[in-house]
Amino acid sequence: MTKDEFAAAVTSKERKLYIAALSVVRNAEDARDAVADAVLYAWEHLRELKDENRFDAWLLRITYSQAKMIRRKNREYDSIDELSEMFSYDADTSELEFFDVLSSAKLDKDEREILTLYFLFGYTMPEIAEKIGRKPNYVKTKYYRALRKLADMKGLA
Numbered sequence: 001m002t003k004d005e006f007a008a009a010v011t012s013k014e015r016k017l018y019i020a021a022l023s024v025v026r027n028a029e030d031a032r033d034a035v036a037d038a039v040l041y042a043w044e045h046l047r048e049l050k051d052e053n054r055f056d057a058w059l060l061r062i063t064y065s066q067a068k069m070i071r072r073k074n075r076e077y078d079s080i081d082e083l084s085e086m087f088s089y090d091a092d093t094s095e096l097e098f099f100d101v102l103s104s105a106k107l108d109k110d111e112r113e114i115l116t117l118y119f120l121f122g123y124t125m126p127e128i129a130e131k132i133g134r135k136p137n138y139v140k141t142k143y144y145r146a147l148r149k150l151a152d153m154k155g156l157a
Helices: 003-025 026-044 054-070 079-086 093-104 111-119 125-132 134-154
Strands: none
Touching: 003 026, 003 054, 003 093, 003 111, 026 054, 054 111, 054 125, 093 111, 111 125, 111 134, 125 134
């Protein structure tokens, strides 16, 4: 992957990475820092990426990892309204709602990643399986378990 290809790939996913990081740190400044740290780390370790088709999932994992490191020292906002004021762009309401659900759900790492790749990045189940290096049945199982957890959390089940 060339420098220009890397920059284009990151630029096209930056907003989605920001939402993903925000779901972990619950702080706009820390989310921006997590994305910046993730991009820097990804650039420095790009040679470790064996399959360019997995770039999005790889970068998402790095972003989650950076966000978790930052979370240890962050502050949390009390409400989604307070967070929406911190967005540096015109936030899509559905993205904010997705952030709110993700941040309050008791999802494991794979469930969070699968939902993010599906709902924010728009990948299909087979594409997600390929990107995270798992079998399609594993991805589907995790996806439906995560949806069940969300439904239970919201009292919809």
